[in-house]
Amino acid sequence: MIIHVKHWLKCSPHPFAKSLFQFAKTIRNPQMIVIPFFHSSLYFVHQFLKQFIHEFLRITYFTPLFKSQIKGSKKQLYLYSGMPQVLGELKVVCKDSVRMSGISTFCGRVGGQTTPTLTIGNNVDIGWQNAFSVGRTITLEDDVRLAGRVFLAGFPGHPVDCERRAQGQSDDENQIGDIIIKRGAWLGTGVTVLGGVTIGEGAIIGAGSVVTKNIPAFSIAAGNPAKVVKYIKES
Incomplete structure (x- = not known):
């Protein structure tokens, strides 16, 4: 049923089908407004936390584990x-x-x-x-x-x-x-x-x-x- 509806929306020449298809594409990929200062700050925090966690695991977990298995x-x-x-x-x-x-x-x-x-x-x-x-x-x-x-x-x-x-x-x-x-x-x-x-x-x-x-x-x-x-x- 869903496949037939999708095919009709994509292929039908009817104006209503075309409008509905464009609307479906729009709501499928919603976009949030970018707030420059907020999102730039959030990106900085994200990168900092990611790097901190990466380095913490590298030093305290992955490196000691691997060293224990090699000569x-x-x-x-x-x-x-x-x-x-x-x-x-x-x-x-x-x-x-x-x-x-x-x-x-x-x-x-x-x-x-x-x-x-x-x-x-x-x-x-x-x-x-x-x-x-x-x-x-x-x-x-x-x-x-x-x-x-x-x-x-x-x-x-x-x-x-x-x-x-x-x-x-x-x-x-x-x-x-x-x-x-x-x-x-x-x-x-x-x-x-x-x-x-x-x-x-x-x-x-x-x-x-x-x-x-x-x-x-x-x-x-x-x-x-x-x-x-x-x-x-x-x-």
């Missing part, structure tokens, strides 16, 4: 937007002055011969919606910068054979690879790095790139698959 010196760890999700069997070793988005996922491969290990060096930035799939080891050396939605794919999670996939079997050892991001490297938004890849010191990877092979130090690489487009001088 390393982990001094001056700065979490923002909550706490990263840790899945599977994974050892996380974190050094000092690391900044990390809470909207990130760290996943360790289950059923391997050794416990997968994620090692995070000093002064590392891990951006929004990063996802790390650790097959054996993923290493982020000092001063690494990862923008948003970076995916480090150390294992695929499924075998190549479709019949085995259908049976829910896990991936094979030969599908797994370590990932090393050398000191000072910078990965742009949406970069994917496959297992078995080392990104050299000071290298820059362009946004949206898929890195399938090693990238030399002090180079800029981009594309799918990523290729070196330029070399930069070592500072």
Whole structure:
């Protein structure tokens, strides 16, 4: 019944239907008058309270909880937007002055011969919606910068054979690879790095790139698959 009425209001050429349709659109989205001083003050209070609550939870709740689950010196760890999700069997070793988005996922491969290990060096930035799939080891050396939605794919999670996939079997050892991001490297938004890849010191990877092979130090690489487009001088 309601669907037929909505269709009639939207499609009928009758003037009454058109007027009623416009009236319905108006009352569906009422607008309150903006009182500049009042609403500006209210906005300030809103932002202040939001930031205060965020910082309070970061300091007293999320950071201690996350620190209790990881190894390393982990001094001056700065979490923002909550706490990263840790899945599977994974050892996380974190050094000092690391900044990390809470909207990130760290996943360790289950059923391997050794416990997968994620090692995070000093002064590392891990951006929004990063996802790390650790097959054996993923290493982020000092001063690494990862923008948003970076995916480090150390294992695929499924075998190549479709019949085995259908049976829910896990991936094979030969599908797994370590990932090393050398000191000072910078990965742009949406970069994917496959297992078995080392990104050299000071290298820059362009946004949206898929890195399938090693990238030399002090180079800029981009594309799918990523290729070196330029070399930069070592500072």
